Amino acid sequence: MFLTISTTGTEQTPATDLGFLLHKHPDKRHTRSVSHGTAHVLFPEATVERCSAALLLEVDPVALVRRGKGKGRGGAPDAALGQYVNDRPYAASSLLAVALSAVFSSAMRGVCAARPERVAQPLPLRVEVPALPARGGAELVRALFAPLGWAVTVTPVPLDVRFPEWGDSRYVGLVLEAADGTLTLGEALRHLYVLLPVLDDAKHYWVSPDEVDKLLRAGEGWLAGHPERDVITDRYLARRWSLTRDAKERLELVRLADADDSDVDDIDNAVDEGTDTEEQPVPLAVRRREAILAELADAGAGRVLDLGCGQGQLVQALLKDVRFSEIVGVDVSVRALTVASRRLKLDRLGERQAGRVQLMQGSLAYTDKRLKGYDAAVLSEVIEHLDEARLPALEYAVFGSARPRTVLVTTPNVEYNVRWESLPAGHVRHGDHRFEWTREEFAGWAHRVAERHGYDVRFVPVGDDDPEVGPPTQMAVFSQAAKVADAAEKDQVA
Structure with a gap:
């Protein structure tokens, strides 16, 4: 199996920096043993203007069989001959993806001390x-790579050049180009690591639960929003239902974190440019945070959860208010939490401030004992990013398991959309919103949740409350019913 990565450069940014980024000296041949074979890295050309690195993987076909592997779609596991006569040693597949990860691991992580x-x-x-085996043909190859910024050239390989009437095989020659400089080397390697076995639709090893974490790590920043996300997830995880369900649920919530807290609708925060002396309206995202802080203060909350905290805007606002003694931001996306950590400058906070705030990774689709015992929880612009079929899981995790005394839920009011002149009729405010509810629909959901889990609920408008269509944002304030709260307090004392 064979793959080349090339780049061009200038005197100021020489192409030979590729060797530093890959942690491989262009004047040497590098050899490493990997599962079922040997990987070689060499540089066919290495000049200031152009540099190419080639990965050659030599596979031992006998080792594939002796280790009880290599029984993917390339061969028939119940036929002795079929185990040896198959394409696994010769065609790019998960074997090549594993080799990429092994020999270019630092480059995939974006680590380079010599050229940071x-x-x-x-x-x-x-x-x-x-x-490259491509089950789905050239059309699927383009559908997988083109949305990531690649210019894709796919050349079908004929079954036999001597007999063109036999047609094309399931193999293609693939050329990817990012000539406009939109991708880093680490991003390119992670794309290949995930999508090569996806196109082959076969793996040479048993797919275990830790493959979900591998997929989400390699797909961070691009997979959650990919138009072929479900195809990628199904094929990468060998269609193991329990694993694909877990991965899709986690990716679903990642989409939320990748949208800024102000996603919160690009429209919400749009402010018309006027003269310097014209008073500018307060963005809706700011008014929403102010309303949340006011409700938390009225509830006497000291220990607060920000569920689906994204990039930490609300956590930052809470940290500025000394009434909140403990603030925990929870999100499924490591990337979003990293951005939040930088926003909050956690590494530079004093000991007292640092002791008040914590960021945790977690999925709102599952119960989490770390979330129990808090005064209040906030779900700010979260629920509309989930399919409605997934809401019961979130509902139970928050109201049934964690059970904070107060829960604040904000979501767009779809009735108000007619007031946004820049929003086409029938469109939701943000491309990732799975639904937007009317006031009646939101109230119906909130009352059902409150009744099932022993809460009282009231509704607070956020933003200008239009007499015809209501406010742009609607907020439900859930408070544990008096009897339930008393019982919970007695349990804690006991």
Whole structure:
């Protein structure tokens, strides 16, 4: 199996920096043993203007069989001959993806001490894979790579050049180019690591639960919003239902975190430019946070959960108010939590301030004992990012398991959308919103949740309350019913 990665450069940014980024010296041949074979890295050319790195994977077909593996779609596991006569040693597949991860692990993580400034710089990259199984054909290849910023060239490989009437095989030659410099080397490697076995639709090893974490790590920043996300997830995880369900639920929530807290509707925060002396309206995102802080203060909450905290805007606002003694931001996305940590400057906070705030990774689709015992929880612009079929899982995790005394839920009021002049009729405010409710629909859901879990609920308008269509944001304030709260307090004392 064979793959090349090439780039071009100038005197100021030489192409040979590719060797530093890959942690491989261009003047040497590098060899490493990997599962079922040997990986070689060499540089066919290495000049200031152009540099190419080639990964050659030599596979031992006998080892594939002797280790009880290699029994994917390339061969018939119940036929002795079929185990040896198959395409696994010769065609790009999960074997090549594993080799990529093994020999270029630092590059995939974006680590380079010698050229740290180059790690985050997009490169004019060209990737070539001469023999790639593509179950789904050229159309699927383009559908997988094109949304990621690649210019895709796919050349079908004929079954036999001597007999063109036999048609094309399921193999293609693939060329990917990011000539406009939109991708970093680490991003390119992570794309290949995930999508090569996806196109092959077969893996040479048993797919275990830790594959979900591998997929989400490699897919961070691009997979959650990919139009073919479900196809990628199903194939990467070998269609193991329990694993694909877990991955899709986690990716569903990642989409939420990747949208800024002000996603909160790009429209919400749009302010018309006027003269310097014209008073500008307060953005809706700011008014929403102010309303949340006021309700938390009225509830006497000291220990607060921000569920689906995203990039930490609300956590930052809470931290500025000394009434809140403990603030916990929870999100499924490591990337979003990293951004939140930088926003909050956690590494520079004093000991007292640092002791008040914590960021945790977690999924709101599952119960989590770490979330129990808090005064209040906030779900600010979260529920509309989930399919309605997934809401009962979130509902139970928050109201049934964690059971804070107060829960605040905000969500857009779809009736108000007619007031946004820039929003086409029939469109939701943000591309990731799975639904937007009317005031009646939101109230119906909130009353059902309150009744099932022993809460009282009231509703607070956020933003200008239009007499015809209501406010732009609607907020439900859930408070544990008096009898339930008393019982919970006695349990804690006991």
